[in-house]
Amino acid sequence: MKTLLYFLIIWVGNLYVLTAAVPHGSLNSHLHTPPDEGMLPLNQLKKRQLQSLGLQLSDEQIFSTGDVSLVQALVRVGGCTGSFVSAEGLIITNHHCAFGAVAAASSVGKDYITDGFLARTRGDEIPAKGLTVRITIDFEDVSEKVLAGLSDDLDPARKTETIRRNVKHIEEEAKGARPEYLHEVSEMFVGRSYVLFRYQTINDIRMVYVPPRSVGEFGGESDNWVWPRHTGDFAFLRAYVGSDGSPATYSPDNKPFVPQNHLRVNASGVREEDFVFVMGYPGRTFRHYPASYLEYQRDQLLPITSETYDWLIAAIDRLGEADPEARIRLASRQKSLANVTKNYKGKIQGLRRVDIIGEKRRQEDELQRLTLPEAPFTHCAGVIRSLDSLYAMLAQDAPLKLWLNNLQQNSPTFSMAMTRAEARRQWVTGKDSSSDSLRKLLVSTVIKQNERLRSGYEPRLDTSFLRFMMRAPSKWAAQHRSATVESLWKQYRLGDQSDAVVGAWLAKGLPYDAEQLMGTLNSNPEKSLRSKGSLDELADVMVLEVQRLMNREKAINAQLSVLLPQYLELKLALVGDEFVPDANSTLRLTYGHVRGYQPADAEVQTPFTHLAGMQAKSRAATGDAEKEADYLIYGPLQEKMQSDRSAESIPVAFLYNLDTTGGNSGSPVMNARGELVGVNFDRAFTATINDFAWNEQYSRSIGVDVRFVLWMVDEVAGASHLIKEMGVVR
Numbered sequence: 001m002k003t004l005l006y007f008l009i010i011w012v013g014n015l016y017v018l019t020a021a022v023p024h025g026s027l028n029s030h031l032h033t034p035p036d037e038g039m040l041p042l043n044q045l046k047k048r049q050l051q052s053l054g055l056q057l058s059d060e061q062i063f064s065t066g067d068v069s070l071v072q073a074l075v076r077v078g079g080c081t082g083s084f085v086s087a088e089g090l091i092i093t094n095h096h097c098a099f100g101a102v103a104a105a106s107s108v109g110k111d112y113i114t115d116g117f118l119a120r121t122r123g124d125e126i127p128a129k130g131l132t133v134r135i136t137i138d139f140e141d142v143s144e145k146v147l148a149g150l151s152d153d154l155d156p157a158r159k160t161e162t163i164r165r166n167v168k169h170i171e172e173e174a175k176g177a178r179p180e181y182l183h184e185v186s187e188m189f190v191g192r193s194y195v196l197f198r199y200q201t202i203n204d205i206r207m208v209y210v211p212p213r214s215v216g217e218f219g220g221e222s223d224n225w226v227w228p229r230h231t232g233d234f235a236f237l238r239a240y241v242g243s244d245g246s247p248a249t250y251s252p253d254n255k256p257f258v259p260q261n262h263l264r265v266n267a268s269g270v271r272e273e274d275f276v277f278v279m280g281y282p283g284r285t286f287r288h289y290p291a292s293y294l295e296y297q298r299d300q301l302l303p304i305t306s307e308t309y310d311w312l313i314a315a316i317d318r319l320g321e322a323d324p325e326a327r328i329r330l331a332s333r334q335k336s337l338a339n340v341t342k343n344y345k346g347k348i349q350g351l352r353r354v355d356i357i358g359e360k361r362r363q364e365d366e367l368q369r370l371t372l373p374e375a376p377f378t379h380c381a382g383v384i385r386s387l388d389s390l391y392a393m394l395a396q397d398a399p400l401k402l403w404l405n406n407l408q409q410n411s412p413t414f415s416m417a418m419t420r421a422e423a424r425r426q427w428v429t430g431k432d433s434s435s436d437s438l439r440k441l442l443v444s445t446v447i448k449q450n451e452r453l454r455s456g457y458e459p460r461l462d463t464s465f466l467r468f469m470m471r472a473p474s475k476w477a478a479q480h481r482s483a484t485v486e487s488l489w490k491q492y493r494l495g496d497q498s499d500a501v502v503g504a505w506l507a508k509g510l511p512y513d514a515e516q517l518m519g520t521l522n523s524n525p526e527k528s529l530r531s532k533g534s535l536d537e538l539a540d541v542m543v544l545e546v547q548r549l550m551n552r553e554k555a556i557n558a559q560l561s562v563l564l565p566q567y568l569e570l571k572l573a574l575v576g577d578e579f580v581p582d583a584n585s586t587l588r589l590t591y592g593h594v595r596g597y598q599p600a601d602a603e604v605q606t607p608f609t610h611l612a613g614m615q616a617k618s619r620a621a622t623g624d625a626e627k628e629a630d631y632l633i634y635g636p637l638q639e640k641m642q643s644d645r646s647a648e649s650i651p652v653a654f655l656y657n658l659d660t661t662g663g664n665s666g667s668p669v670m671n672a673r674g675e676l677v678g679v680n681f682d683r684a685f686t687a688t689i690n691d692f693a694w695n696e697q698y699s700r701s702i703g704v705d706v707r708f709v710l711w712m713v714d715e716v717a718g719a720s721h722l723i724k725e726m727g728v729v730r
C-alpha cells in the first residue's frame with residue numbers, strides 16, 4: 001500500500017532509469033572532449049591536477065575530511081546550490097531559486113515578485129517558505145558494503161532488493177552513530193559504486209534581499225536558456241539556528257547560523273580566459289545511458305512533456321490576464337513549467353542538430369565487438385540488444401505513464417480520485433482493513449493533498465486541463481493504447497464527448513472535500529471511501545493500470561540494474577578508466593575558463609554582457625507587446641544608470657565552458673583563489689543537451705557577474721549593510 005500511495009503522490013517524471021558513467025577516451029567529437037568535461041566528485045580531483053591549469057588552492061583546501069575547506073561554504077538550497085558569503089549565515093543563490101518563497105510571501109497588496117524584497121534589519125528578514133539547506137559534512141565509499149551478498153547467479157529482482165536492503169541498513173547504522181546528521185547513500189555507478197554522504201540540515205531560512213523580477217528575471221522566458229543574457233539572477237537568504245546553535249524550526253528567537261567557512265567575494269570579477277571553477281549539486285545527467293534510452297527521451301518524454309506544459313502555460317496566461325490574484329498564485333508553477341518546456345525543446349533541437357544518438361550507436365557497435373566469441377567480454381554478449389528491447393517496452397508504455405503522471409501532478413481532482421481509489425482497493429481486497437497503518441497513511445496523504453489544494457487549487461484550470469487530457473488517449477497510436485484504456489474511453493465516451501463528461505464530473509464543484517474526507521476517515525473509513533460517481537469508477541480502473549505499469553517497470557528496472565553495469569564495463573574497457581559518474585544531486589566540482597563560443601556557422605558570441613546591452617535590449621522591445629514586459633528595465637536601476645553613465649560598462653552576465661546542469665543553479669563561480677566572482681544560473685540553448693553529452697563546441701554555462709550584484713545591492717537597492725557584512729571594499 002505504502003509504495004503505491006506514495007507513488008500516486010510523487011510519481012514525478014521517474015525516468016525509468018538507473019545511473020551510469022561519462023565517456024572519455026576514443027570515439028568522436030561529441031562524446032569525447034577532455035580535459036575540462038566532468039562534474040567531478042571531490043575524490044576524483046587529484047587526478048586532474050587543477051593546480052597545473054591555474055588553481056591556486058591545494059586539493060585539501062577544497063575538501064579535506066575533518067578540516068575547514070570550501071565544502072563548508074557550500075549549501076544545497078531546495079533543488080539549487082548556494083554559498084555562504086558572511087560569517088553570519090548570509091547565503092547567495094539565484095533569484096529563480098528563491099522565487100517560490102518570494103511568491104509564497106507575496107499577495108496583491110504586497111507583491112515582492114514585482115517589487116523585490118529587502119530586509120533593512122535582521123528583524124525584517126522573513127521566512128523563505130519551502131526552503132531548507134544542506135551542508136555536506138563528509139562522505140565515504142561504501143560500495144563493498146552495498147554490494148555485499150550479491151553473486152552473479154542471483155536473479156535481477158533479488159539483486160535489486162539486496163542492494164536496497166544494504167543501503168537502508170548502512171543509512172540506519174550511520175544515523176545511529178550520528179543522529180544529528182542526515183545520512184544518504186548515493187549511487188555513483190549503477191551496480192558498481194556507492195557513496196555515503198553525511199549532511200547537516202538547516203530548516204530556518206529567511207529572505208534578505210531579492211531583486212525585483214524585472215532584474216532577477218530580465219529577459220523573461222524570451223531570454224531563458226539563451227546567451228547573450230542580461231539577467232540579474234541572484235538573491236540573498238540567511239540561515240538561522242536555535243539559540244544553542246543547533247538546527248531548529250522557525251522561531252523569532254533563532255540566531256544567524258555561523259558557518260565553518262564562507263567565501264570571500266572578489267569585487268574585481270574575472271576576465272576572458274581566466275580559470276574559474278564551480279562547486280555545487282548538479283541534479284541529473286544521462287551520459288552513461290545507451291542510445292535506446294536517448295531515443296526514449298527524444299521520442300516520448302521530451303515531446304509529450306513539453307506539449308502538455310505548453311498547454312498549461314498558455315492556460316495560466318489566459319487565466320492571469322483576467323485575474324491578477326490567480327496570476328500571482330500560479331506564478332511559481334508557471335515559471336517552472338516554462339523552464340522545463342524550453343529546456344526540453346532545446347534538447348529536442350540539439351538531438352537533431354548533433355548526432356549524439358548516432359555516435360552512441362556507433363560506439364555500441366564497437367562495444368558489441370568486445371563481446372564476440374573469443375573476445376574478452378563474452379559474458380556481456382547481447383547486452384545492447386537486451387537494452388534496446390527493454391527501452392522499447394518503456395517507450396511503448398510512455399504515453400500512458402506520462403499521461404497519468406501529468407494528471408497526477410497537475411490535476412488535484414484527478415490525483416485525489418486516484419488516492420481514494422487506491423485506498424478503496426486496499427479496503428475492498430481486505431488487505432489492510434484491520435490495520436491502522438492504512439488509515440494513518442491515508443490521513444497523511446490527504447493532508448498533503450489538502451495543502452496542495454489550499455495553496456494552488458484553481459478549479460478553472462483543473463477543469464480545462466482535465467478536458468484537454470481526456471481527449472489525448474484517443475490520439476495515441478494503437479501500440480500505446482492498452483486494452484483497458486481502449487474500453488474505458490468507449491464506455492465513458494471520452495474523446496469527442498470528453499468535455500461534456502468532465503463537465504458532469506465537476507458539476508458539483510470539487511468532488512472530494514479533503515477536510516470532510518479526513519474527518520470521516522477516522523470515524524467511518526468505509527463510508528468516506530465509497531465511490532461517488534464516474535470519475536471514481538474511472539480512477540478505480542486507472543489504479544489497476546498504474547499497478548500494472550509499476551509491475552512492468554519494476555521488472556524492467558531489475559533487468560536494467562544487471563545490464564547497465566555490463567554496458568558500463570564494456571565502455572570502461574573501450575575508453576579507459578577516466579570515468580566521471582552522472583550527476584545525482586551530490587557535491588561536484590567543474591572547472592574551465594571564461595570563454596565565448598561559436599554556436600553556429602559565422603556566429604561568434606563573446607563572454608561578457610553589460611548594462612548598456614540591457615538598455616539596448618529594452619529599447620529594441622519597445623512597441624512589441626509580447627516582448628515589452630520581458631525587457632522592462634527596473635525604474636531605480638534606469639535612474640541610476642542615467643545619473644552615472646559609467647555604469648553602462650558594468651558587466652551583467654558572463655559565459656564559461658564549465659560542465660553544469662539543473663541543480664547547479666545558484667552555485668558560486670570562483671576564481672583561481674576560490675573567491676566568488678559570479679553566481680551560476682543557466683546554460684546557453686545549445687548546452688541543454690549537456691545532459692546527454694558535454695562538448696566544448698556547444699556547452700556554455702551562464703553566471704551573473706559579481707560586479708553587477710554588488711552594484712545593484714549597494715547603489716540601486718541601497719543595501720550597503722550587506723556589502724559591509726560581506727567585507728567587500730568597492
Ligand code: ASP
Nearest residue numbers: 661662663665681682683
Ligand atoms: N537555469 C537552469 C535551471 O533552471 C540551470 C541549468 O540547468 O543550467 O535548472
